[in-house]
Amino acid sequence: MMDRENKDQAYLLGRLTAIVSKIEDKPLLFAADVNVNPLQKMSFSLVEALKKTDSPLYGELQEVVAALGVDYQLPSSLIAADAGRMWVGYYHQKSEMSVYEERVRIGKRIAELRKEKGLSVRALAELAGVSSQNITKIENGKYNVSIDILSKITNALNCKLDIVNKIAR
Structure with missing residues (x-):
């Protein structure tokens, strides 16, 4: 950083x-x-x-x-x-x-969705056409992922990207 x-x-x-x-x-x-x-x-x-x-x-x-x-x-x-x-x-x-915190939050959400679908990192990587190393880095918040790669991952998870308002705390 x-x-x-x-x-x-x-x-x-x-x-x-x-x-x-x-x-x-x-x-x-x-x-x-x-x-x-x-x-x-x-x-x-x-x-x-x-x-x-x-x-x-x-x-x-x-x-x-x-x-x-x-x-x-x-x-x-x-x-x-x-x-x-x-x-x-x-x-x-x-x-x-x-x-950085947002990157970590998104990565954790991708990991949750992957696990809910019963997919391994390797299986998600194959479905998305992304290396398993990149999936791991993304899930750990260590990779500044492009929208294109994020779209591939969410498509493989049968989800879509969306921008929403922050919830007031």
């Missing part, structure tokens, strides 16, 4: 903020705390987040920490321009995480 082109420290701090807030499962409260007092809460929260090795975002977190080259002591303040870049990084990462 990480934007490999942008290694700017402030931008990466924003990405780090988004990842930690998601791991801590308090995205709005966490972002508000960091917005009021930038980075003061982050050092403690970063250490806590790094303990959660079972999080699907753990690898991403380690990658950003490595790119920053921090020893878990983050800067206590940023100049205005850096603060702006931090928030750009934050919102960019939040957007990427949303896309």
Whole structure:
């Protein structure tokens, strides 16, 4: 998920903020705390987040920490321009995480439908004309699947693709 082109420290701090807030499962409260007092809460929260090795975002977190080259002591303040870049990084990462979560959701739904039909991964792959490796990657949310391939899979499952409104929670 990480934007490999942008290694700017402030931008990466924003990405780090988004990842930690998601791991801590308090995205709005966490972002508000960091917005009021930038980075003061982050050092403690970063250490806590790094303990959660079972999080699907753990690898991403380690990658950003490595790119920053921090020893878990983050800067206590940023100049205005850096603060702006931090928030750009934050919102960019939040957007990427949303896309990833949707990919995982769709993959899980395909796996459910496949199992309901009593199909193995290999059988679905043959019916859809897609490799079994791709079916596995799609079901695990590890593959950015095209609409064409998704259509082949849903046709093989005797389903159709549709776009629906999100349910208000």
